Amino acid sequence: MQQNRSLLTDIIALTKPGRAGAREDETALVSASRENVREAIQIVRSEIDDLTSILVSVQTLLGQRKEREEQLIRAQALLDETDDGQTRIPDNFASRRRERRSSxxxxxxxxxxxxxxxxxxxxxxxxxxxxxxxxxxxxxxxxxxxxxxxxxxxxxxxxxxxxxxxxxxxxxxxxxxxxxxx
CATH class of the missing domain: 1.10.10 (Arc Repressor Mutant, subunit A)
Structure with a gap:
């Protein structure tokens, strides 16, 4: 941020009308601006590469999470079938006129x-x-x-x-x- 302010101050100083050598200063300014733009492009490309790498990592982790979630769903279905490893007795099992479940x-x-x-x-x-x-x-x-x-x-x-x-x-x-x- 500070560097941008000093760059702006330099630009304003160089572009003041009536200065001697204004033409050379404008050429220097254009050259400096091109260098700054090239540097900014390199920084942005580097940041894009970093973010692309992070995105690939996140996508890999999301794929692993989805696989684990599917495994958990299959495991839950198996547990539901066996009721925590035990067979379930149907609700209407051994229904009698007179039920004595303690017998x-x-x-x-x-x-x-x-x-x-x-x-x-x-x-x-x-x-x-x-x-x-x-x-x-x-x-x-x-x-x-x-x-x-x-x-x-x-x-x-x-x-x-x-x-x-x-x-x-x-x-x-x-x-x-x-x-x-x-």
């Missing part, structure tokens, strides 16, 4: 459904029992009534499951997958 039958149906969905194949009543134990279902069966018989009775009466040659499977699934170990 053993409800817990067996719920955990058997989750196990079948998670494992993706029919399970025998022993496998269902193992999954129920892992899920923390406590069996308070009547004396003399073995746990496997209780599971069989609950699963047999539940309309949500069907008994197949390979074990119990989900009634609402169209195809019954075959056991791999058979």
């Amino acid at each position: 053993l039958a409800w817990a067996v149906r719920r955990e058997a459904y989750l196990a079948l969905k998670r494992i993706g194949r029919p399970l025998s009543r022993r496998e269902i029992h193992q999954e129920l134990v892992l899920a923390g279902v406590e069996f308070k069966t009547e004396p003399g009534e073995p746990t496997l018989q209780a599971i069989t009775k609950i699963m047999w009466k539940a309309s949500e499951f069907v008994s197949t040659d390979d074990g119990y499977w989900l009634a609402d699934e169209t195809a019954t997958p075959r056991r791999q170990d058979a």
Whole structure:
């Protein structure tokens, strides 16, 4: 800014009418002005190059951000499908006239459904029992009534499951997958 003011002062001094040597001064002024313009053009070109470089960097970062955002959207979709890694029970699952969600039958149906969905194949009543134990279902069966018989009775009466040659499977699934170990 200060340099521009001194340049203006010099220009005004050189262009005052009636000065001796005004013609040479005008030629010097034009030459100096051309040099200043060339220098200004070089500065602007340098700034354009710097800004172009910054723009390329910003575009690269924006591309990376967009890729990460797409990855997050895909990951969120997977989480929504699995509900934080767990299978979701449908809202109308095991609806009864009289629902007792604290009952053993409800817990067996719920955990058997989750196990079948998670494992993706029919399970025998022993496998269902193992999954129920892992899920923390406590069996308070009547004396003399073995746990496997209780599971069989609950699963047999539940309309949500069907008994197949390979074990119990989900009634609402169209195809019954075959056991791999058979």
